[in-house]
Amino acid sequence: MTVEAAAPAGRDRLGPLIITIFGLYARGESNWLSVASVVQLMADLGVEGQAARSSISRLKRRGVVRAERRDGAGYALSESTLETLAEGDTRIFERRRATIEDGWLVVVFSVPESEREKRHALRTSLTQLGFGTTAPGVWVAPGNLATETRRTLERRGLSEYVDIFTGHHFAFGDLRSKVRAWWDLDELTDLYADFLRRHRPVLDAGVTSPEQAFQTYVPMLTAWRRLPYSDPGLPLSLLPPGWNGVTAEALFEQLNKTLSAPAREHALAVIHGR
DSSP states (O other), rough: OSSSSSSSSGGHHHHHHHHHHHHIIIGTSSEEEHHHHHHHHHHTTTTTTTHHHHHHHHHHHHEEEEEEEEEEEEEEEEEHHHHHHHHHHHHHHHHOOOOOGGHHHEEEEOOOOGGHHHHHHHHHEEEEEEEOOTTTTTEEEGGGHHHHHHHHHHHTTGGGEEEEEEEOOOOSSOHHHHHHHOOOOHHHHHHHHHHHHHHHHHHHHHSSSHHHHHHHHHHHHHHHHHHHHHHHOOGGGGGGTHHHHHHHHHHHHHHHHHHHHHHHHHHHHHHHHH
Protein backbone atom coordinates (compact mmCIF):
# COMPACT_ATOMS: atom_id res chain seq x y z
CA MET A 1 0.00 0.00 0.00
CA THR A 2 1.98 2.97 -1.17
CA VAL A 3 1.39 6.11 -3.17
CA GLU A 4 4.14 8.40 -1.94
CA ALA A 5 6.91 8.32 0.60
CA ALA A 6 6.40 9.85 4.00
CA ALA A 7 7.83 13.33 4.28
CA PRO A 8 9.82 14.17 7.39
CA ALA A 9 8.20 17.40 8.51
CA GLY A 10 5.89 20.27 7.72
CA ARG A 11 2.54 20.17 6.02
CA ASP A 12 3.74 17.64 3.43
CA ARG A 13 3.84 14.95 6.10
CA LEU A 14 0.06 15.02 6.39
CA GLY A 15 -0.73 13.68 2.92
CA PRO A 16 1.00 10.34 3.52
CA LEU A 17 -0.79 9.93 6.85
CA ILE A 18 -4.16 10.52 5.19
CA ILE A 19 -3.33 8.08 2.40
CA THR A 20 -2.43 5.49 5.04
CA ILE A 21 -5.79 6.01 6.75
CA PHE A 22 -7.69 5.66 3.48
CA GLY A 23 -5.64 2.65 2.45
CA LEU A 24 -6.21 0.88 5.74
CA TYR A 25 -9.85 1.71 6.40
CA ALA A 26 -11.70 3.19 3.41
CA ARG A 27 -11.33 0.13 1.19
CA GLY A 28 -13.24 -1.96 3.71
CA GLU A 29 -15.98 0.70 3.88
CA SER A 30 -17.01 0.60 0.20
CA ASN A 31 -14.13 2.95 -0.61
CA TRP A 32 -15.50 5.97 1.23
CA LEU A 33 -14.82 7.93 4.39
CA SER A 34 -16.68 10.98 5.62
CA VAL A 35 -14.76 14.21 5.98
CA ALA A 36 -15.70 14.31 9.65
CA SER A 37 -14.25 10.87 10.35
CA VAL A 38 -10.97 11.62 8.56
CA VAL A 39 -10.62 14.92 10.42
CA GLN A 40 -11.29 13.15 13.74
CA LEU A 41 -8.79 10.39 13.01
CA MET A 42 -6.19 12.98 12.08
CA ALA A 43 -7.01 14.84 15.31
CA ASP A 44 -6.21 11.62 17.16
CA LEU A 45 -2.77 11.88 15.54
CA GLY A 46 -2.37 15.44 16.80
CA VAL A 47 -3.31 17.25 13.55
CA GLU A 48 -5.57 20.30 13.62
CA GLY A 49 -8.79 20.10 11.64
CA GLN A 50 -8.02 22.89 9.18
CA ALA A 51 -4.62 21.39 8.39
CA ALA A 52 -6.23 18.00 7.75
CA ARG A 53 -8.89 19.52 5.48
CA SER A 54 -6.28 21.44 3.51
CA SER A 55 -4.22 18.29 3.01
CA ILE A 56 -7.27 16.36 1.79
CA SER A 57 -7.95 19.15 -0.70
CA ARG A 58 -4.40 18.87 -2.01
CA LEU A 59 -4.83 15.13 -2.44
CA LYS A 60 -8.04 15.81 -4.36
CA ARG A 61 -6.28 18.24 -6.71
CA ARG A 62 -3.62 15.60 -7.36
CA GLY A 63 -6.28 13.00 -8.22
CA VAL A 64 -5.47 10.74 -5.28
CA VAL A 65 -8.99 11.04 -3.86
CA ARG A 66 -12.25 12.36 -5.24
CA ALA A 67 -15.08 14.14 -3.45
CA GLU A 68 -18.23 12.04 -3.15
CA ARG A 69 -21.42 12.55 -1.15
CA ARG A 70 -23.04 9.53 0.44
CA ASP A 71 -24.12 9.96 4.03
CA GLY A 72 -22.80 13.50 3.92
CA ALA A 73 -19.60 14.95 2.52
CA GLY A 74 -16.74 12.54 2.04
CA TYR A 75 -14.01 11.21 -0.19
CA ALA A 76 -13.25 8.05 -2.12
CA LEU A 77 -9.93 6.84 -3.47
CA SER A 78 -9.52 7.27 -7.23
CA GLU A 79 -9.30 4.16 -9.40
CA SER A 80 -5.61 4.68 -10.09
CA THR A 81 -4.91 5.07 -6.38
CA LEU A 82 -6.83 1.87 -5.61
CA GLU A 83 -4.69 0.01 -8.15
CA THR A 84 -1.50 1.44 -6.71
CA LEU A 85 -2.50 0.55 -3.16
CA ALA A 86 -3.40 -3.00 -4.16
CA GLU A 87 0.01 -3.45 -5.76
CA GLY A 88 1.70 -1.96 -2.71
CA ASP A 89 -0.08 -4.31 -0.31
CA THR A 90 1.88 -7.25 -1.66
CA ARG A 91 5.26 -5.57 -1.39
CA ILE A 92 4.64 -4.14 2.07
CA PHE A 93 2.85 -7.01 3.78
CA GLU A 94 3.93 -10.06 1.75
CA ARG A 95 7.37 -9.16 0.43
CA ARG A 96 9.69 -12.05 -0.35
CA ARG A 97 13.38 -11.21 -0.31
CA ALA A 98 15.10 -12.24 -3.53
CA THR A 99 17.80 -14.88 -3.82
CA ILE A 100 20.62 -15.21 -6.32
CA GLU A 101 18.59 -17.95 -8.01
CA ASP A 102 15.88 -15.40 -8.88
CA GLY A 103 18.30 -13.73 -11.26
CA TRP A 104 17.98 -10.15 -12.40
CA LEU A 105 15.54 -7.93 -14.21
CA VAL A 106 17.09 -5.46 -16.65
CA VAL A 107 15.09 -2.55 -18.07
CA VAL A 108 16.40 -0.60 -21.04
CA PHE A 109 14.53 2.43 -22.31
CA SER A 110 14.83 5.06 -24.99
CA VAL A 111 12.57 8.10 -25.07
CA PRO A 112 12.54 10.72 -27.88
CA GLU A 113 13.68 14.18 -26.87
CA SER A 114 10.22 15.48 -27.77
CA GLU A 115 8.75 13.36 -24.95
CA ARG A 116 11.11 14.24 -22.14
CA GLU A 117 8.26 14.10 -19.62
CA LYS A 118 7.98 10.36 -20.35
CA ARG A 119 11.66 9.93 -19.59
CA HIS A 120 11.15 11.59 -16.23
CA ALA A 121 8.07 9.43 -15.59
CA LEU A 122 10.05 6.28 -16.40
CA ARG A 123 12.90 7.20 -14.10
CA THR A 124 10.46 8.04 -11.33
CA SER A 125 8.56 4.77 -11.78
CA LEU A 126 11.71 2.64 -11.80
CA THR A 127 13.08 4.43 -8.74
CA GLN A 128 9.80 3.86 -6.91
CA LEU A 129 9.98 0.17 -7.82
CA GLY A 130 13.44 -0.02 -6.27
CA PHE A 131 15.58 -0.32 -9.39
CA GLY A 132 19.27 0.52 -9.34
CA THR A 133 21.08 2.23 -12.20
CA THR A 134 23.90 0.43 -14.00
CA ALA A 135 24.34 2.97 -16.84
CA PRO A 136 22.27 5.77 -18.44
CA GLY A 137 19.00 4.19 -19.58
CA VAL A 138 19.87 0.78 -18.09
CA TRP A 139 18.24 -0.20 -14.80
CA VAL A 140 18.40 -3.42 -12.77
CA ALA A 141 16.34 -5.07 -10.03
CA PRO A 142 15.93 -8.54 -8.54
CA GLY A 143 14.21 -10.92 -10.96
CA ASN A 144 11.23 -11.58 -8.68
CA LEU A 145 9.97 -8.04 -9.41
CA ALA A 146 9.30 -8.82 -13.09
CA THR A 147 5.51 -9.12 -12.90
CA GLU A 148 5.11 -6.05 -10.70
CA THR A 149 7.36 -4.00 -12.97
CA ARG A 150 5.49 -4.99 -16.11
CA ARG A 151 2.10 -4.19 -14.59
CA THR A 152 3.26 -0.83 -13.25
CA LEU A 153 4.78 0.35 -16.53
CA GLU A 154 1.72 -0.80 -18.48
CA ARG A 155 -0.65 0.93 -16.06
CA ARG A 156 1.31 4.17 -16.34
CA GLY A 157 1.36 4.06 -20.15
CA LEU A 158 5.13 3.69 -20.37
CA SER A 159 5.53 0.20 -21.86
CA GLU A 160 6.13 1.36 -25.44
CA TYR A 161 9.44 2.96 -24.45
CA VAL A 162 10.84 -0.04 -22.59
CA ASP A 163 12.44 -3.43 -23.16
CA ILE A 164 12.56 -5.81 -20.19
CA PHE A 165 15.01 -8.69 -19.91
CA THR A 166 15.54 -11.36 -17.25
CA GLY A 167 18.69 -13.39 -16.69
CA HIS A 168 21.69 -14.04 -14.45
CA HIS A 169 24.94 -12.24 -13.86
CA PHE A 170 27.41 -14.24 -15.94
CA ALA A 171 30.64 -12.17 -15.87
CA PHE A 172 32.68 -10.04 -14.98
CA GLY A 173 33.61 -8.52 -11.64
CA ASP A 174 32.41 -8.95 -8.08
CA LEU A 175 28.63 -8.80 -7.90
CA ARG A 176 28.65 -7.61 -4.28
CA SER A 177 30.69 -4.57 -5.31
CA LYS A 178 28.40 -3.90 -8.24
CA VAL A 179 25.32 -3.99 -6.01
CA ARG A 180 26.92 -1.39 -3.76
CA ALA A 181 27.48 0.80 -6.84
CA TRP A 182 23.96 0.31 -8.21
CA TRP A 183 22.18 0.99 -4.90
CA ASP A 184 23.03 3.41 -2.11
CA LEU A 185 23.36 0.83 0.66
CA ASP A 186 24.65 3.40 3.15
CA GLU A 187 21.46 5.41 2.74
CA LEU A 188 19.35 2.26 3.13
CA THR A 189 21.25 1.34 6.27
CA ASP A 190 20.54 4.80 7.70
CA LEU A 191 16.84 4.57 6.81
CA TYR A 192 16.50 1.21 8.54
CA ALA A 193 18.47 2.45 11.55
CA ASP A 194 16.12 5.44 11.87
CA PHE A 195 13.07 3.17 11.70
CA LEU A 196 14.51 0.92 14.40
CA ARG A 197 15.41 3.87 16.61
CA ARG A 198 11.97 5.42 16.35
CA HIS A 199 9.78 2.35 16.62
CA ARG A 200 11.60 -0.35 18.61
CA PRO A 201 10.73 1.37 21.95
CA VAL A 202 7.04 0.66 21.22
CA LEU A 203 7.58 -3.03 21.90
CA ASP A 204 9.07 -2.27 25.31
CA ALA A 205 6.42 0.28 26.27
CA GLY A 206 3.41 -1.64 24.95
CA VAL A 207 0.02 -0.11 24.16
CA THR A 208 -2.83 0.32 26.61
CA SER A 209 -5.84 1.08 24.40
CA PRO A 210 -7.13 0.86 20.81
CA GLU A 211 -6.69 4.63 20.47
CA GLN A 212 -3.05 4.41 21.49
CA ALA A 213 -2.56 1.52 19.07
CA PHE A 214 -4.00 3.68 16.27
CA GLN A 215 -1.78 6.62 17.23
CA THR A 216 1.26 4.36 17.04
CA TYR A 217 0.32 2.16 14.09
CA VAL A 218 -0.60 4.73 11.43
CA PRO A 219 2.61 6.80 11.71
CA MET A 220 4.68 3.58 11.92
CA LEU A 221 3.14 2.15 8.75
CA THR A 222 3.48 5.51 7.00
CA ALA A 223 7.18 5.57 7.83
CA TRP A 224 7.70 1.93 6.86
CA ARG A 225 5.92 1.84 3.52
CA ARG A 226 8.67 3.72 1.67
CA LEU A 227 11.36 1.25 2.75
CA PRO A 228 10.30 -1.85 0.76
CA TYR A 229 10.52 0.37 -2.33
CA SER A 230 13.88 1.95 -1.52
CA ASP A 231 15.18 -1.56 -0.82
CA PRO A 232 13.73 -3.92 -3.46
CA GLY A 233 14.55 -7.01 -1.40
CA LEU A 234 18.11 -7.58 -2.57
CA PRO A 235 19.61 -11.03 -1.88
CA LEU A 236 21.14 -11.20 1.59
CA SER A 237 24.25 -12.88 0.20
CA LEU A 238 25.06 -9.63 -1.63
CA LEU A 239 24.48 -7.31 1.34
CA PRO A 240 26.83 -6.35 4.17
CA PRO A 241 27.04 -8.83 7.08
CA GLY A 242 24.46 -8.16 9.78
CA TRP A 243 22.26 -6.13 7.40
CA ASN A 244 19.94 -4.12 9.65
CA GLY A 245 17.16 -4.32 7.08
CA VAL A 246 16.46 -7.85 8.33
CA THR A 247 16.07 -6.60 11.90
CA ALA A 248 13.83 -3.76 10.71
CA GLU A 249 11.65 -6.16 8.72
CA ALA A 250 11.20 -8.36 11.78
CA LEU A 251 10.27 -5.32 13.89
CA PHE A 252 7.72 -4.16 11.32
CA GLU A 253 6.13 -7.61 11.15
CA GLN A 254 5.86 -7.77 14.93
CA LEU A 255 4.42 -4.26 15.25
CA ASN A 256 1.97 -4.93 12.43
CA LYS A 257 0.81 -8.13 14.12
CA THR A 258 0.47 -6.42 17.51
CA LEU A 259 -1.07 -3.09 16.53
CA SER A 260 -3.17 -3.55 13.41
CA ALA A 261 -6.24 -5.12 15.05
CA PRO A 262 -6.66 -2.69 17.98
CA ALA A 263 -5.86 0.24 15.67
CA ARG A 264 -8.64 -0.89 13.32
CA GLU A 265 -10.99 -1.20 16.29
CA HIS A 266 -10.42 2.46 17.15
CA ALA A 267 -10.65 3.65 13.53
CA LEU A 268 -13.92 1.84 12.89
CA ALA A 269 -15.40 3.21 16.12
CA VAL A 270 -14.68 6.73 14.85
CA ILE A 271 -15.88 5.97 11.31
CA HIS A 272 -19.17 4.52 12.55
CA GLY A 273 -19.65 7.07 15.33
CA ARG A 274 -19.55 4.57 18.17
